[in-house]
Amino acid sequence: MISIEKWRFSWTLVATVASVLTLVSVVHLFLFPLVPSFDYFTARQQIQNSCVPIKESAEGVTNRVWENSPPQLNLDHRFPADLHNAVVYRNAPWKAEIGRWLSGCDSVAKEVDLVEMIGGKSCKSDCSGQGVCNHELGQCRCFHGFRGKGCSERIHFQCNFPKTPELPYGRWVVSICPTHCDTTRAMCFCGEGTKYPNRPVAEACGFQVNLPSQPGAPKSTDWAKADLDNIFTTNGSKPGWCNVDPEEAYALKVQFKEECDCKYDGLLGQFCEVPVSSTCVNQCSGHGHCRGGFCQCDNGWYGVDCSIPSVMSSMSEWPQWLRPAHIDIPINANITGNLVNLNAVVKKKRPLVYVYDLPPEFNSLLLEGRHYKLECVNRIYNEKNETLWTDMLYGSQMAFYESILASPHRTLNGEEADFFFVPVLDSCIITRADDAPHLSAQEHRGLRSSLTLEFYKKAYEHIIEHYPYWNRTSGRDHIWVLAMPLRRYGTA
Numbered sequence: 398m399i400s401i402e403k404w405r406f407s408w409t410l411v412a413t414v415a416s417v418l419t420l421v422s423v424v425h426l427f428l429f430p431l432v433p434s435f436d437y438f439t440a441r442q443q444i445q446n447s448c449v450p451i452k453e454s455a456e457g458v459t460n461r462v463w464e465n466s467p468p469q470l471n472l473d474h475r476f477p478a479d480l481h482n483a484v485v486y487r488n489a490p491w492k493a494e495i496g497r498w499l500s501g502c503d504s505v506a507k508e509v510d511l512v513e514m515i516g517g518k519s520c521k522s523d524c525s526g527q528g529v530c531n532h533e534l535g536q537c538r539c540f541h542g543f544r545g546k547g548c549s550e551r552i553h554f555q556c557n558f559p560k561t562p563e564l565p566y567g568r569w570v571v572s573i574c575p576t577h578c579d580t581t582r583a584m585c586f587c588g589e590g591t592k593y594p595n596r597p598v599a600e601a602c603g604f605q606v607n608l609p610s611q612p613g614a615p616k617s618t619d620w621a622k623a624d625l626d627n628i629f630t631t632n633g634s635k636p637g638w639c640n641v642d643p644e645e646a647y648a649l650k651v652q653f654k655e656e657c658d659c660k661y662d663g664l665l666g667q668f669c670e671v672p673v674s675s676t677c678v679n680q681c682s683g684h685g686h687c688r689g690g691f692c693q694c695d696n697g698w699y700g701v702d703c704s705i706p707s708v709m710s711s712m713s714e715w716p717q718w719l720r721p722a723h724i725d726i727p728i729n730a731n732i733t734g735n736l737v738n739l740n741a742v743v744k745k746k747r748p749l750v751y752v753y754d755l756p757p758e759f760n761s762l763l764l765e766g767r768h769y770k771l772e773c774v775n776r777i778y779n780e781k782n783e784t785l786w787t788d789m790l791y792g793s794q795m796a797f798y799e800s801i802l803a804s805p806h807r808t809l810n811g812e813e814a815d816f817f818f819v820p821v822l823d824s825c826i827i828t829r830a831d832d833a834p835h836l837s838a839q840e841h842r843g844l845r846s847s848l849t850l851e852f853y854k855k856a857y858e859h860i861i862e863h864y865p866y867w868n869r870t871s872g873r874d875h876i877w878v879l880a881m882p883l884r885r886y887g888t889a
């Protein structure tokens with residue numbers, strides 16, 4: 398992981414460090430170990446001299462001190478906290494401490510007038526209600542299980558690996574399923590014919606569990622033998638699952654299988670009977686519905702967190718980073734016919750960061766298809782839909798992504814941007830490599846890091862093919878955030 402402590406100087410420095418770090422890391426990974434370049438140190442010197450930052454440790458705001466006492470920024474006003482100590486940004490909870498250090502150089506930088514393009518392109522068949530339209534590119538971002546230009550094609554993701562005579566449900570994988578496989582996401586449920594068809598049958602739940610041979614030894618699961626007699630039973634004396642009524646079970650009137658639980662996001666309670674919010678990037682910024690990790694944006698909004706307005710949105714709802722905006726509506730704009738892109742002039746401070754809206758296989762789909770709610774996220778929600786922060790290493794990538802998306806330095810104008818953020822949630826790939834056959838690390842001989850590098854390569858190829866920005870600088874102004882628990886990546 399990249400230590401936040403090291404990055405406490407300024408946003409400019411952070412970005413510089415991040416891009417250098419990325420380069421060095423990539424070189425590390427692809428070629429040979431390399432020491433940081435000379436440029437890195439000179440840049441660091443200059444920035445340190447020209448900008449007085451907030452000094453903050455990874456522990457957060459408690460030990461924040463100012464150097465040379467610059468004017469205090471009223472951050473609490475800008476990022477008000479809710480009852481659960483989560484910052485609410487356009488109705489979306491957001492963690493304050495993370496964003497604060499991004500503001501360190503605000504008072505120093507000068508405002509510029511920036512032309513932001515508000516997208517008006519439409520997508521094929523409006524993405525068939527099975528995806529979100531990127532109105533800048535006119536391309537659909539399809540939900541899990543759908544693909545094609547208008548998201549009209551169905552993809553079937555298997556829960557199980559191919560069966561063999563010894564292993565009728567295939568070899569073990571997290572998604573292994575003896576009951577109903579939802580092939581849009583490769584997730585296992587009770588299915589039709591049971592009292593609770595949408596109740597998950599996750600992993601060991603569906604299989605016979607052998608008691609330990611010696612006392613104290615762990616129980617073992619027999620992945621070759623389904624436990625259908627129990628999970629489908631209506632006999633209250635047997636440890637059931639798919640027909641077990643939560644009230645009766647809580648009152649201990651009937652038995653239930655203890656290996657069954659609610660691993661999937663959006664469900665709590667012993668019997669998965671409590672629907673809760675799932676985790677989405679910035680909780681869809683208040684302009685969409687979080688479908689298990691993928692933001693289903695309201696009409697007029699798009700982007701991984703529904704934070705980008707299209708020409709169909711109401712200007713009064715535009716995010717803070719697009720304000721104050723001045724719009725020139727072209728005289729020949731044909732409001733009734735095909736909508737055109739509009740230009741909005743927004744006052745902004747450098748450095749400006751352009752965040753790629755990559756196809757969802759690099760981010761949203763990895764969140765939507767999660768098999769454990771805690772995988773690669775920085776928070777989940779409790780019974781009252783209150784935020785529970787996880788403090789997990791792999792969640793740091795999501796936290797960083799959310800901060801950049803809501804940062805006042807964000808721009809939609811790639812021509813003016815100083816930095817380019819590549820949102821690849823590789824921490825999801827790393828944690829999810831065993832989730833389901835379609836994510837299999839098989840071709841990578843089980844090496845998660847190799848699977849992840851393949852992912853970075855795909856993102857790179859997508860960027861150089863579809864955008865002009867990488868080639869101009871050979872990617873030197875591109876920011877990648879790696880969240881790997883390997884020391885050498887963090888100390889580059």
Ligand SMILES: *[C@@H]1O[C@H](CO)[C@@H](O)[C@H](O)[C@H]1NC(C)=O
Nearest residue numbers: 630631632633634635636652
């Ligand atoms: C329910 O299961 C118990 C224990 O396996 C068994 O003794 C009993 O006969 C079953 N009852 C019915 C109605 O099948």
Ligand SMILES: *[C@@H]1O[C@H](CO)[C@@H](O)[C@H](O)[C@H]1NC(C)=O
Nearest residue numbers: 671672673674675780781782
């Ligand atoms: C929490 O959110 C879920 C999903 O949006 C909703 O179904 C549920 O009713 C909410 N629970 C509470 C206590 O508000």
Ligand SMILES: *[C@@H]1O[C@H](CO)[C@@H](O)[C@H](O)[C@H]1NC(C)=O
Nearest residue numbers: 729730731732733734735736
């Ligand atoms: C506006 O668009 C509609 C539909 O595309 C078209 O029929 C109409 O001629 C256009 N009007 C002008 C003034 O361009």
Ligand SMILES: *[C@@H]1O[C@H](CO)[C@@H](O)[C@H](O)[C@H]1NC(C)=O
Nearest residue numbers: 861862863864865866867868
């Ligand atoms: C960027 O360079 C690569 C490799 O030289 C090339 O394949 C690609 O088409 C270029 N991209 C653009 C948008 O020009």
